[in-house]
Amino acid sequence: MGLFIAQILTGLANASALFMVASGLSLIFGVTRIVNFAHGSFYMLGAYVGYSFMQILPGAFGFWASILLAGLVVGIIGIIVEILVLRPVYKAPELFQLVATFGVILVIQDLTLLVWGADDFLGPRAPGLKGIIRIMGEPVPKYDLALIALTPFVAFALWWLITKTRTGILVRAATQDREMVGALGVNQAWLFTGVFFLGCALAGLGGAVQLPKGGADLLMDFNILSAIFVVVVIGGMGSLPGAYVAAVLISVLNVFGVNYLPQSTLALMFVVMVVVLIFRPFGLFGREEVAGEHGQVGEPERPIKPAGQSARMIVMFGLFLMALLPIVGDSFILVLITDIAIFCLFAASLHFLLGLGGLVSFGHAAYFGGGAYAAALLVTYAGTPMELALILAPLAAGLTAIIFGWVCLRLTGVYFAMLTLAFAQLLWSLVFQWGDFTGGDDGLVDIWPSDWASGTTTFYYLSMVLCVGGIILLRHTAHSPFGYALRAARDSQRQAESTGIHTKHVQLVAFGFAGAMAGIAGGLFVFSKGSIFPNELEIARSFDALIVVFLGGVKTLAGGVVGGAALEGAKDYITRFEYWRLLLGLLIIFVVIVAPDGIAGTLRKWAEKIGFMKREDQA
Amino acid sequence: MKRKIFLKSLVGAIAIAAVGLPALAQETIKIGEINHYKRLAAFAGPYKLGIEMAIEEVNAAGGVLGKPLEFIFRDDQGKPGEAVKIAEELMTREGAVMLTGTILSNVGLAISSLAAEKKYVYLASEPLADAITWSKGNDYTFRLRSSTYMQAAMLAEQAAQTDAIRYATIAPNYAYGKDAVAAFKKALTKLKPEVEFVAEQWPALFKIDAGAEAQAIERAKPDAIYNVTFGGDLAKFVREGGTRGLFEGRNVYGLLSGEPEYMDPLGDEAPEGWVVTGYPWSEITEGPGKVFVDGYMAKYDDHPRIGSLVGYMTVQSVVAVLEKAGSTDSEAIRAAFADLPVSTPVGDITYRAIDHQSTMGAFVGTIALKDGKGTLVDWSYKNGGDYTLPDEEVMKLRGSGN
Secondary structure, eight states, rough: HHHHHHHHHHHHHHHHHHHHHHHHHHHHHHHHOOOOOEEEEEHHHHHHHHHHHHHSHHHHHHHHHHHHHHHHHHHHHHHHHIIIGGGTTTTSSSTTTTHHOOOHHHHHHHHHHHHHHHEEEOOEEEEOSSSSSETTEEEEEEHHHHHHHHHHHHHHHHHHHHHHHHHHHHHHHHHHHHHHHHHHHOHHHHHHHHHHHHHHHHHHHHHHHHHGSEEEEETTHHHHHHHHHHHHHHTTTTTTHHHHHHHHHHHHHHHHHHHHOOGGTTTTTHHHHHHHHSSSSSTOOOOOOOOSSOSSSSOOOOOOOOHHHHHHHHHHHHHHHHHHHHHSOOHHHHHHHHHHHHHHHHHHHHHHIIITTTTSSSSSHHHHHHHHHHHHHHHHOOOOOHHHHHHHHHHHHHHHHHHHHHHHHTSSSSHHHHHHHHHHHHHHHHHHHOHHHHHHOOOOOOOOOOOOGOOHHHHHHHEEEEEEHHHHHHHHHHHSSHHHHHHHHHHOOHHHHHHHOOHHHHHHHHHHHHHHHHHHHHHHHHHHHSEEEEEGGGGGHHHHHHHHHHHHHHTTTTTTHHHHHHHHHHHHHHTTTTTTTHHHHHHHHHHHHHHHHHHHHHHEEEEEEEETTTTSOOO | OOOOOOHHHHHHHHHHHHHOOOOOOOEEEEEEEEEEETTTHHHHHHHHHHHHHHHHHHTTTTTTTTBBBBEEEETTTOOHHHHHHHHHHHTTTTTEEEEEEEEEHHHHHHHHHHHHHHTEEEESSSOOOOOGGGTTTTEEEEEOOOHHHHHHHHHHHHHTTTTEEEEEEOOOHHHHHHHHHHHHHHHHHHHHHTTTEEEEOOOTOOOOOOHHHHHHHHHHSSEEEEEEEHHHHHHHHHHHHHHTTTTTOOOEEEEEEESSHHGGGGGGGSSSOOOEEEOOOOGGOHHHHHHHHHHHHHHHHSSHHHHHHHHHHHHHHHHHHHHHOOOOOOHHHHHHHTTTEEEEETTEHHHHHTTTBBBBEEEEEEEEEEEEEEEEEOOOOOOOGGGGGOOOHHHHHHHOOO
């Protein structure tokens, strides 16, 4: 019994920082609709800033003052980020802002390294709370008890702010319907800035308050990211009580998982999320998303059409150049272009789902990595030749996509996105944990192309045929009746249904098709690298594709390819510099601000302006 | 207006960040060094400093094969796929004669596989996985640092001398952690068949829930604990375990826990009494080890980490192999690695012909506090060659890999 209570207390103490960070994320999303990937970075900053204050300010007073100051400082950094980076892109297509926040992550990572150095800091212990108290014979750290007592106060203060003050009324109103609040004369810009301040301050507070239980290091930002998203989604986006309940639920379950099922540490959180979302599609305390979801924000989307004469000529010329490349270029340029082409196909397949289907998948790496693993496993265990493996990889990936899609498509919006992420993460943990079969994180190695294709040049041509072919197929599908049905389902599910389109069916097929295309990319990837590791299934991989699609332009057909080529090319060059993350982050932010329609979309607008492309192109 | 100013300063910032890539146009011997300089900055940083120090010394003494030695440092973002691409570029475009580097085992394995396919020589300097020289070993891959098995076997030897029977293990839930626990179990059971393992904890790497892990281990009431966690996980485990009295009256064995990279951040909370592998740089008072420490401290005004030592020894190994080969041809370098002797700050090491593993060992000692910092006492340097598997087992492991 004593142990049981001690375990519950450990879970409750762990929930404390998690709740603070997650509630900040939830608030920001609720009001501004920004999926703030950089939230983990503010948490990390909170830890570093708090640590620095604790070095200067003495005693118990200094300790608690440091935590508050950390919250304040991080909140102010949040304001700066909001004003400089996010304000210019609020009008961009929905979710576009997450690209900007991704740039912010990179910038904060390198700046933190510059300011505080590479060494980890062990957090100072809380003065006066260093020891333990025995509860029924079990040791419980005093600081844990302090955290358990503190969290309800933070939660209560937030609740009071949101329900009892005028600011809170405005925040809630904006959560319900942003435009209406604006129409009623509320200065939205400052409301958003205020909420961003509060959200970031909470993240900073969370980072500082966990110091006595851990410390500050440079990997904190990504390490907490998935956990806080899970908490926010389980609780219901925008719901504070939900965030608290979910943080406690996840933390307590985790403690029992560690005790009774030690291997569960990788997957438990995501299993819980899947279970919750299947029974409660909008989280425990969430409501169905309504505001601004019918149609899209920003300017109305143009109907897509096949490429015009001049565009076709340019593409043909480009392909011609690529075919000649092995004659003029050195062998590394072929390796590089192969890499980029594979990534472009991967990005294009996500763009198909996202742009045409309106299905925001956060877990697209599952199909890329799934295809790659299918090919690698076939080669390793069945001695399958490359040709057959490349055919089976998309089939396996497509099948995986259909299974995942079948479950995920019950949900919509951010919940849908998070469920796809959860499934991708479950696949990742399966591959990671099942070392005997998949090699775990030591991966599968020595998977090289068949002899005839093993030369750099031959493999280059093979990849070009498959990647360019796949991209053209995706484009073609967009113009087929199936593509029309898919877009109809995106734009108005009700109207599409009433014209006789089985929208769920169409979306499911699209899911499988996009998954299969990602699987081709994955299969090629394995043979180009000779090995595969679980990191190709990671969240970071999914985000890579996501960023690229938005950066290229969701609302243009070429977005995925253009974004993929631009970012991969830029990365190859930029990573040669010492502070490449800073550079890449600034570059992404720069592109986001000058090209809110994505690279392809903005280029098209410029081309139209100078008269290079006609506004009403002939079909 | 404001936006324009901001955009302008953004462009400025990008331009400033882009400055500072020196281009050398001199005829040099180039080595392609791939590492996770950003992803694992705390470990790759000192490693790079160690390399730079050694290069300076080598070039001051006239270089190698009559030419200056140059390392091309490239960041792979910690991604195996990226590392493979960079390796191709270094070998085919930059004119590197061989590859070195990596800390993460999976990246090391990816480069190793490429090396075998394309016939590039690869010296895996820091990755620890046994697979690199055993089950996935190949003709073109060599490893400097003592393997997981070697270090675990050293600790098992210490553990076998005590009365402890009931062991609990805690290791990060990934390949290195699993290897390290399996190796410890194997080596300890061989020495002392009656031991039992009563709890195995597997926290997710860098996401440890230390309080819960401490409770779980306490519940199993072990006589001794074998720890493989490191970095931030180790700090949290030490603090939560210490606060809850988990380590009182128990023997604790910590793999790598005594390395400055991991012990320094613990400050005066370094867990006294743990038997660990590490690097007691401040306690080395004579010989080439002392020369290295003094030279490093004079140059950088900071003490060396284990990474610094490995970086330094990487360059020494490269120089030795190039001189023995007498050329920069891949096949010549590969052949020269067989039983290659290298004089290093830890003494003479040899690259074993049988499995391409160097005999670099590790320092084993007990953590004690000195001037508010952790250090090792009763330490000794153990030769890695004495803690490997018997030759026939090694042959069997390598046989399946090729």
